[in-house]
Amino acid sequence: MPQDEFPEALKGDSELSDLFQKYRHACETPDASANFMPVLWEKIEARQSQLTLFGRSSKALVTCALAASLMMGIYVAMPGNHANPFYTASYVEVLAFDEALHAVEYSEPVHAESVMETQDADFELL
Amino acid sequence: MLVEFDLIKRAQGGDSVAFNQIVLAYRKRILGTIARLISRVEDVEDVAQEVFLRLFFSLDQLRSPEVFETWLYRLTVNAAYDYLRKQRKRPESRMSDLTEQQVMMADAAASGKFDMEERRKRQVRESVSSLLGAVSEEDRILLTLKEVEGLSLKDLEKIYKVKENALKVRLFRARQRVLRAFGRSLPG
Numbered sequence: 236m237p238q239d240e241f242p243e244a245l246k247g248d249s250e251l252s253d254l255f256q257k258y259r260h261a262c263e264t265p266d267a268s269a270n271f272m273p274v275l276w277e278k279i280e281a282r283q284s285q286l287t288l289f290g291r292s293s294k295a296l297v298t299c300a301l302a303a304s305l306m307m308g309i310y311v312a313m314p315g316n317h318a319n320p321f322y323t324a325s326y327v328e329v330l331a332f333d334e335a336l337h338a339v340e341y342s343e344p345v346h347a348e349s350v351m352e353t354q355d356a357d358f359e360l361l
Numbered sequence: 362m363l364v365e366f367d368l369i370k371r372a373q374g375g376d377s378v379a380f381n382q383i384v385l386a387y388r389k390r391i392l393g394t395i396a397r398l399i400s401r402v403e404d405v406e407d408v409a410q411e412v413f414l415r416l417f418f419s420l421d422q423l424r425s426p427e428v429f430e431t432w433l434y435r436l437t438v439n440a441a442y443d444y445l446r447k448q449r450k451r452p453e454s455r456m457s458d459l460t461e462q463q464v465m466m467a468d469a470a471a472s473g474k475f476d477m478e479e480r481r482k483r484q485v486r487e488s489v490s491s492l493l494g495a496v497s498e499e500d501r502i503l504l505t506l507k508e509v510e511g512l513s514l515k516d517l518e519k520i521y522k523v524k525e526n527a528l529k530v531r532l533f534r535a536r537q538r539v540l541r542a543f544g545r546s547l548p549g
Binding site for chain 1: 381384385388389392393396397400402405406409410413414417418481482483485486488489504505508509510511536539540
């Protein structure tokens, strides 16, 4: 940095403001070249074509995904593809089948009182 | 406002002639602002084109034409910020980076053909550029907009979407950092 003009001037805030003002006057606004507008429109068109390409790719991808989903749906819905019989039964049917396997015979619970009564009756008979 | 609201609405509707007129109206102002923000003459036009490119693709998001200038300033600041961040990675200036005009100017300066006024201006540009180069891009842009561009705190509030008091604090700290950076650059 050139030190001959500013070292003393930059000791305070106001001096910094003065330097910025000098900078404003020292920076001349450059004129736009003759190519400014053509180059700008070239850039806009290039970006547009990029966006269009991206949009087309996205649409193609979505279409492929939909087609794949549809084909998988058709494949699953086809009756010949259900080789495993387990999957043919509905959830309720499977539950009912499972219940039947684990079902036990009905038995009356033994009550202590009734046993005692029976024993007493037997004793009296004796 | 340099253009009518109607022109902005037409450009928003996809009218390329209206968009062209907007660019022509604001081109000079944007070039000047960018020149002061980035201080590399050869890249000013490129950054300005990036600003108008972003404007073209974001114009439909502008809700009201009344805030068009603030919107454009924000795009300018963002483009300059992106540029400065890229430049931060390669801060050294090489001869191959200079335009033909700059090389001629450098030669002329070296051979003493420049007059005193031009030399003084160049010295100021180099000094401030060096000072601002020592602080962050955020500080550099904020200080340039306030101190060089002369934007009010109200304007900055709209551009940055930050409260005035917060901006004052940021400005104060940025100034302190610039002054400290200058202090560090002094010998001894």
